[in-house]
Amino acid sequence: MIRKLLNRLTGPKEREYMKLIVGLGNPGKQYENTRHNIGFEVIEELSKNFSIQLDQSKFKGLYGVGFYKGEKVVLLKPLTYMNLSGESIRAVMDYYRIETEDIVVIYDDLDLPAGKIRLRQKGSAGGHNGIKSTIAHLGTQEFNRIRIGIDRPKNGMKVPDYVLGRFSEEEKTLTQDAVKKSAEACEFWLEKPFLQVMNEFNQ
Numbered sequence: 434m435i436r437k438l439l440n441r442l443t444g445p446k447e448r449e450y451m452k453l454i455v456g457l458g459n460p461g462k463q464y465e466n467t468r469h470n471i472g473f474e475v476i477e478e479l480s481k482n483f484s485i486q487l488d489q490s491k492f493k494g495l496y497g498v499g500f501y502k503g504e505k506v507v508l509l510k511p512l513t514y515m516n517l518s519g520e521s522i523r524a525v526m527d528y529y530r531i532e533t534e535d536i537v538v539i540y541d542d543l544d545l546p547a548g549k550i551r552l553r554q555k556g557s558a559g560g561h562n563g564i565k566s567t568i569a570h571l572g573t574q575e576f577n578r579i580r581i582g583i584d585r586p587k588n589g590m591k592v593p594d595y596v597l598g599r600f601s602e603e604e605k606t607l608t609q610d611a612v613k614k615s616a617e618a619c620e621f622w623l624e625k626p627f628l629q630v631m632n633e634f635n636q
Contacts, residue, residue, distance in 0.1 A: 545582025
């Protein structure tokens, strides 16, 4: 809080305080509404909720900048393909001079039941290529994240085929609720420390 006040009082020559919300996914129509793209869906939900248009294409991503509840916010969809997501995140952070504590990354998780969300402040990639890339480019495993459960494949389906497949009708109901809940958590985070958001949304 003190750092935020100092940043606002020192004028435009200093780093402007803002938060970055990133949703992971793959670009292109063939990947729309697939399990691996649920992070993109949260960014689209936030774009509507915050009235921040995703109208800027730069830093290997599609993004928008705006204000919500007095906070300056960047919404980002990396367009690098999943396994290079960290390149776009790092570029946006460097340009806007955003600190690691002021980002949250949203992505799909095979180890959670479909529709379940789990917030964390640190951890390994757990086999997720987008998070592997993010950790590599941030140089740390300590950053805020929201994991959205997509469950594991059944009937012997291979993981790559499964994550690039689309949700069943039953799963859609669960995951649409998870998208809305994740967006609510992001909104809460604009006003509260992430630890408090975790305590609220991990119940």
